[in-house]
Amino acid sequence: MENTSGVGVLDKLSLILGALESGPNSLAGLVAATGLARPTAHRLAVALERHRLVARDLEGRFVLGPRLGELSAAAGEDGLLAAAGGVLTRLRDVTGESAQLYRRQGEARICVAAAERLSGLRDTVPVGVTLPMQVGSAAQILLAWEEPERLHRGLRGARFTATALSGVRRRGWAQSVGEREPQVASVSAPVRGPANRVVAAVTVSGPIERLTRHPGAHFAQPVVEAAARLSKALACLPPGGATG
Template identity: 65%
Template structure:
């Protein structure tokens, strides 16, 4: 079986995907993978049109369009508002997962301080596919509390952490994420403007929460720091009371993972 996924005579003589990949990494010997890698390497420089990808990779236009569409399907490649190709959000998720140990180890002390300062349970959430997962937590030791054990998988359709993890996504994924969501595009616009989110009974009746984004070295949102507890304690304006403290904790985590070797 031919693994090159090429059409005889359809590659410009000036460049080939194999030449591009060889220059950067050396060819793998599996043509389809080498071509996909060449596309991803070309997108590292920023939004790129189909014609520009053809020129930079040397892959024939029909083949490149087919491969790019497959990469978009798997979210390894995305499209911006102008329709240009960009690196996909799945790459960010995978990179975040690779750095999860560093993030979660740094989160422990930060979440403990956040819990002690606010008196509420604190959590760190990361997005995984269509869910958000609690990867670290510090629970309120006594009294009525919102218990979310590490490993708990929650919906991306409700809650302040879901708002934060979705608010800065590209347009295509933003539209997809809003389908069936409790919150609205207006709510996410407010989250982007003020830099934090709050929810009242979205995920569970009687529970309020406040969340803020943790950003990776590239500036993309990689996690959300949250506190949660009964509305009676957090009040119906929990952000007014706790947003500054939660945002400070998120900023501390951002600085810690950015400065890590």
């Protein structure tokens, strides 16, 4: 076992988490990826699940759990989150709607920062909440630039199509109307990190009666500009200064 710490159980736990970094894995997949005995891999994966460091997707496969996102959000050195507060607040003030920042974690997405509309009817998404990758404009953004195999796997059961994601890549933003909640619309744009990789999605969301059934026509520009500011903030960080 490479990069051992001398604490055997921690090394094995690290192997399991590392095997899940690229996406969901069955128990057999964990065994193959880690070289651990099947009973050991199962026992440790279930223990990690109990502590919410590992979760299960709809097919029962192991995925990275929500606790990792919560720990990341609490880390002071997270450059993306350090910049997100001001950018989301400005986006909320410009659009008059709630703004969120999402990251992908396994087969789900997590709201890691938000600026809620101050009054009136609004779409409230609590920080730390886990949402599916099959619905919503943020899910489209987090999936659209994935490698082909992972992209097509992510389209299973999705409310959007490969053609829709092709349009997202072409114009640089996504919209959804009634996908996650019947009366909610949203617009999202990609935040890019090292090597131009999409690391997060900036979103504006609110009731359809205000955003309309063509929310991109009204909100795409400020959302894209907010995402660009966060991407620029990441580019200015020293190596190792951004996570995600």
